[in-house]
Amino acid sequence: MPSPVVVRAPSKVNLHLGVADLRPDGYHDLTTVFQALSLADDLRLAPAASLSVRVSGEGAAEVPTDRTNLVWKAAVRLAHLAGRAPLVEIAITKGVPVAGGMAGGSADAAATLVGLNELWDLGLTREELSTIAAELGSDVPFSLHGGTALGTGRGERLLPVLSRNTFHWVLALAKDGLSTPSVFRELDRLRAEGEPPRLGDPQKLMQALAAGDPHTLAPLLGNDLQAAALSLKPELRRTLRAGVGAGALAGLVSGSGPTCAFLCESEEAAIGVAAELAGAGVCRSVRTASGPVPGARVLDTEA
Numbered sequence: 001m002p003s004p005v006v007v008r009a010p011s012k013v014n015l016h017l018g019v020a021d022l023r024p025d026g027y028h029d030l031t032t033v034f035q036a037l038s039l040a041d042d043l044r045l046a047p048a049a050s051l052s053v054r055v056s057g058e059g060a061a062e063v064p065t066d067r068t069n070l071v072w073k074a075a076v077r078l079a080h081l082a083g084r085a086p087l088v089e090i091a092i093t094k095g096v097p098v099a100g101g102m103a104g105g106s107a108d109a110a111a112t113l114v115g116l117n118e119l120w121d122l123g124l125t126r127e128e129l130s131t132i133a134a135e136l137g138s139d140v141p142f143s144l145h146g147g148t149a150l151g152t153g154r155g156e157r158l159l160p161v162l163s164r165n166t167f168h169w170v171l172a173l174a175k176d177g178l179s180t181p182s183v184f185r186e187l188d189r190l191r192a193e194g195e196p197p198r199l200g201d202p203q204k205l206m207q208a209l210a211a212g213d214p215h216t217l218a219p220l221l222g223n224d225l226q227a228a229a230l231s232l233k234p235e236l237r238r239t240l241r242a243g244v245g246a247g248a249l250a251g252l253v254s255g256s257g258p259t260c261a262f263l264c265e266s267e268e269a270a271i272g273v274a275a276e277l278a279g280a281g282v283c284r285s286v287r288t289a290s291g292p293v294p295g296a297r298v299l300d301t302e303a
């Protein structure tokens with residue numbers, strides 16, 4: 001019987017998220033720059049008599065443990081491709097906020113692919129895993145890839161981006177989540193009514209990443225979904241103001257929200273901003289994180 005495998009799955013923040021018009025297939029073309037963050041979920045995959053998913057940690061009660069969980073779908077898909085039964089128990093310890101705009105579900109799916117590739121000794125390459133990842137969801141390939149990357153198409157086509165230095169973040173977790181499709185729909189509605197300003201291209205942002213300077217990067221952060229997330233959850237405006245008021249260089253809604261991400265000058269500054277934000281009563285809880293970090297990876301194989 002193979003030993004259980006433990007995989008760490010990073011969260012992400014979109015430093016730049018440019019959203020084009022709705023496509024006929026219901027998706028939007030994106031131009032996005034992802035950064036993988038140290039706030040992560042851990043998954044333990046162990047051989048078992050049947051497929052099961054258990055969840056503990058941050059927001060565990062909100063996560064389904066049946067076939068609707070992306071992790072379940074990832075296990076079934078990979079088992080099918082490998083011509084075997086998905087006999088595995090998957091225990092997820094959540095650190096990433098659920099429905100928070102930080103790709104927690106995608107990270108778990110990516111970790112499942114990496115973990116089962118190891119557990120079942122399938123020998124699939126990163127490219128092969130990435131193709132399966134793209135079928136599971138738009139953010140799953142990035143959760144595999146990690147680091148800093150430019151995403152196009154639905155967000156699944158990736159190119160690595162040069163990023164010097166580690167950046168320090170404070171994350172303000174909201175009381176309830178936002179569903180990604182509803183935020184995209186709200187953006188379509190806002191655009192049908194008027195024209196919320198659209199981001200330009202991310203060239204300057206990528207130069208700032210290559211230079212590794214948070215002060216240059218801060219004013220270039222942007223997210224076309226932010227107007228939609230704020231429209232659905234107006235209280236996030238206060239959260240964003242409070243983070244900048246507490247000394248962050250800039251704040252933005254992470255992905256489709258409602259988590260707000262604040263870029264800070266240093267790790268020390270992030271700890272200070274986090275403490276002040278936690279006391280301001282503008283969010284459910286606060287975390288610090290740094291990035292970029294690697295994509296989903298095996299941590300340890302238990303003896």
Ligand code: C5P
Pocket residue numbers: 026027028029030136137138139153154155180181184
């Ligand atoms: O790919 P994924 O299943 O994560 O996408 C969830 C939903 O988010 C899609 O059904 C769609 O409504 C929206 N979406 C989009 N454009 C993208 C990615 C996601 O409209 N590029």
